[in-house]
Amino acid sequence: MGQRSEESLTDMHTAFQQIMAAQFPFVQRQHTILLAISGGVDSVVLTNLLVNAGFQIELAHMNFQLRGEESLRDEQFVQDFAKQRNLVCHIKRVDTRSFMKQYNMGVQEAARVLRYQWFEALMQDRKLDYLATAHHADDQLETVLWHFFRGTGINGLKGMDAFSPKQKLIRP
Numbered sequence: 148m149g150q151r152s153e154e155s156l157t158d159m160h161t162a163f164q165q166i167m168a169a170q171f172p173f174v175q176r177q178h179t180i181l182l183a184i185s186g187g188v189d190s191v192v193l194t195n196l197l198v199n200a201g202f203q204i205e206l207a208h209m210n211f212q213l214r215g216e217e218s219l220r221d222e223q224f225v226q227d228f229a230k231q232r233n234l235v236c237h238i239k240r241v242d243t244r245s246f247m248k249q250y251n252m253g254v255q256e257a258a259r260v261l262r263y264q265w266f267e268a269l270m271q272d273r274k275l276d277y278l279a280t281a282h283h284a285d286d287q288l289e290t291v292l293w294h295f296f297r298g299t300g301i302n303g304l305k306g307m308d309a310f311s312p313k314q315k316l317i318r319p
Contacts, residue, residue: 160199210222210241243258
């Protein structure tokens with residue numbers, strides 16, 4: 148890696164640590180964070196940033212079994228990624244389509260319910276301190292638009308909160 152790339156990486160790690168200290172001063176290095184990991188760029192980068200910053204993390208990957216072989220490849224990638232970094236990794240496969248039918252839900256809602264039920268159970272069982280999810284600007288915009296099309300008033304036009312105390316959820 149060239150000097151400029153190394154400097155950029157160092158700058159990114161420093162900026163991340165500053166963001167964590169400013170937005171989440173209550174999250175300390177001795178706490179253990181359950182990190183939701185899809186295998187996508189956002190969650191992989193967040194994993195590396197948290198590890199590099201010295202946080203204790205465990206990974207949680209839910210296979211919704213909605214994309215056939217692609218879902219299996221994501222699951223395998225996450226397992227390999229965790230093993231290479233010597234991280235505890237929890238994997239769960241769910242029958243999302245059956246859950247959707249049983250509770251008359253759309254895909255996104257069913258996936259969200261299944262995911263957060265499992266995260267809550269993992270946090271209790273493993274006595275973990277915080278849950279972290281990775282999001283980018285497009286996710287925030289999507290949330291604002293979703294609120295708009297649901298008919299929320301002007302006060303409802305906001306993205307996701309950086310911290311949700313009830314779930315102990317951080318979104319760095």
